Amino acid sequence: xxxxxxxxxRRALCKLVAVSATAAAVVPSAMAATFAAPTPVDxxxxxxxxxxxxxxxxxxxxxxxxxxxxxxxxxxxxxxVVGLGRLALEEILPAFGQCMKAKPVALxxxxxxxxxxxxxxxxxxxxxxxxxxxxxxxxxxxxxxVVYIVLPNAMHREFCERAAKAGKHVLTEKPMSVSxxxxxxxxxxxxxxxxxxxxxxxxxxxPYNRRAMELVRGxxxxxxxxxxxxxxxxxxxxxDQQWRHKKAMAGGGSLVDIGLYCLNTARFITGEEPxxxxxxxxxxxxxxxxxxxxxxxxxTLRFPSHTVANCMTSYGxxxxxxxxxxxxxxxxxxxxxxxxxxxxxxxxxxxxxxxRNAELxxxxxxxxxxxxxxxxxxxxxxxxxxxxxxxxxxxxxxxEAIYESARTGQPVKxxxxxxxxxxxGPPLAxxx
Numbered sequence: 085x086x087x088x089x090x091x092x093x094r095r096a097l098c099k100l101v102a103v104s105a106t107a108a109a110v111v112p113s114a115m116a117a118t119f120a121a122p123t124p125v126d127x128x129x130x131x132x133x134x135x136x137x138x139x140x141x142x143x144x145x146x147x148x149x150x151x152x153x154x155x156x157x158x159x160x161x162x163x164x165v166v167g168l169g170r171l172a173l174e175e176i177l178p179a180f181g182q183c184m185k186a187k188p189v190a191l192x193x194x195x196x197x198x199x200x201x202x203x204x205x206x207x208x209x210x211x212x213x214x215x216x217x218x219x220x221x222x223x224x225x226x227x228x229x230v231v232y233i234v235l236p237n238a239m240h241r242e243f244c245e246r247a248a249k250a251g252k253h254v255l256t257e258k259p260m261s262v263s264x265x266x267x268x269x270x271x272x273x274x275x276x277x278x279x280x281x282x283x284x285x286x287x288x289x290x291p292y293n294r295r296a297m298e299l300v301r302g303x304x305x306x307x308x309x310x311x312x313x314x315x316x317x318x319x320x321x322x323x324d325q326q327w328r329h330k331k332a333m334a335g336g337g338s339l340v341d342i343g344l345y346c347l348n349t350a351r352f353i354t355g356e357e358p359x360x361x362x363x364x365x366x367x368x369x370x371x372x373x374x375x376x377x378x379x380x381x382x383x384t385l386r387f388p389s390h391t392v393a394n395c396m397t398s399y400g401x402x403x404x405x406x407x408x409x410x411x412x413x414x415x416x417x418x419x420x421x422x423x424x425x426x427x428x429x430x431x432x433x434x435x436x437x438x439x440r441n442a443e444l445x446x447x448x449x450x451x452x453x454x455x456x457x458x459x460x461x462x463x464x465x466x467x468x469x470x471x472x473x474x475x476x477x478x479x480x481x482x483x484e485a486i487y488e489s490a491r492t493g494q495p496v497k498x499x500x501x502x503x504x505x506x507x508x509g510p511p512l513a514x515x516x
Contacts, residue, residue: 163228176456233247256270263335283475307389308389328377329376339378356387362496363486429446471508
């Protein structure tokens with residue numbers, strides 16, 4: 085069968101290539117003549133190393149946030165994460181990917197196999213991986229500026245003191261320890277070593293809870309009459325094997341683990357310190373999960389402004405992490421207040437002759453990345469952390485008063501403390 089398809093000789097092929105190249109060169113100039121050059125609204129401009137765009141939406145629309153301004157990787161503050169449990173692996177290490185000023189540079193674990201696997205996942209050098217016994221060698225690692233302690237509560241003091249001795253700043257998970265005595269020892273150790281100590285109260289860096297604080301303190305809806313906080317979750321049948329159910333390791337049960345969120349957030353939103361606490365506790369008889377720690381705690385705080393905080397925490401009720409604020413002119417409902425993500429806020433108030441129930445939508449922000457970057461900023465600038473060790477010590481003192489009230493069945497009076505935020509550092513930039 086004959087092939088009738090046309091063929092190209094060498095001369096025709098060269099001519100075709102030349103014509104194609106000429107046409108391609110003409111297209112950009114033709115397009116330039118057709119389309120106008122982009123304007124500053126689209127290109128933006130650089131100010132002090134950051135790209136900024138002018139407003140492009142109308143006043144009825146919510147403005148978009150500015151582009152992020154991450155530090156170059158070599159300028160970010162290096163963190164050593166101590167303890168590779170669920171919180172570290174599920175939340176903290178992934179959060180570094182959203183940080184602007186912090187980066188993971190070292191790991192400490194008692195599991196060599198897990199240490200190797202996680203180090204490979206996050207690009208941590210083998211010589212920056214340490215066992216608990218070799219922890220003190222961090223002193224010789226100049227990349228590590230901050231040690232983040234994510235261990236069982238009873239281990240916080242030891243590793244805080246060892247980190248301070250090694251000249252490293254400390255970020256510790258909440259609660260900061262198992263007692264106010266141990267917490268104060270941690271504060272003293274860091275002060276003597278000249279390093280910073282911060283407690284990881286992520287809620288105080290979370291946008292919705294910060295907005296609630298601003299609405300309450302700004303008195304936009306009048307006085308805060310009542311704060312209501314609930315933090316509950318259930319525990320597996322073999323929960324008695326967990327360290328959180330061993331008083332020596334945890335310091336207590338649901339109160340110190342999840343009830344602390346209610347306690348600390350009530351203090352954060354009001355800015356005040358309670359003058360009286362009253363509490364009751366309950367544990368199901370014969371349940372081995374609660375042979376050493378409590379299942380449920382209900383406690384009430386009274387503040388100098390006469391705000392009353394009603395709080396309940398339990399290991400025996402389905403997951404619920406809600407807070408509700410009753411103000412003179414509005415109610416604020418936050419059904420997911422203490423979750424790692426998915427916060428919501430609805431404000432109920434009067435709209436002329438009607439009732440308005442408006443949901444407020446804020447730009448999401450990773451709580452762990454926010455607190456990591458804040459600690460990094462404190463190291464870079466020399467400022468005191470917003471949630472320093474003193475904030476954690478105060479919570480321990482209040483939890484000890486709550487347990488005392490539950491033991492005696494009587495309210496516990498507390499020494500009045502004047503002023504707002506007596507145990508916190510300088511306000512964050514957006515609050516200044």
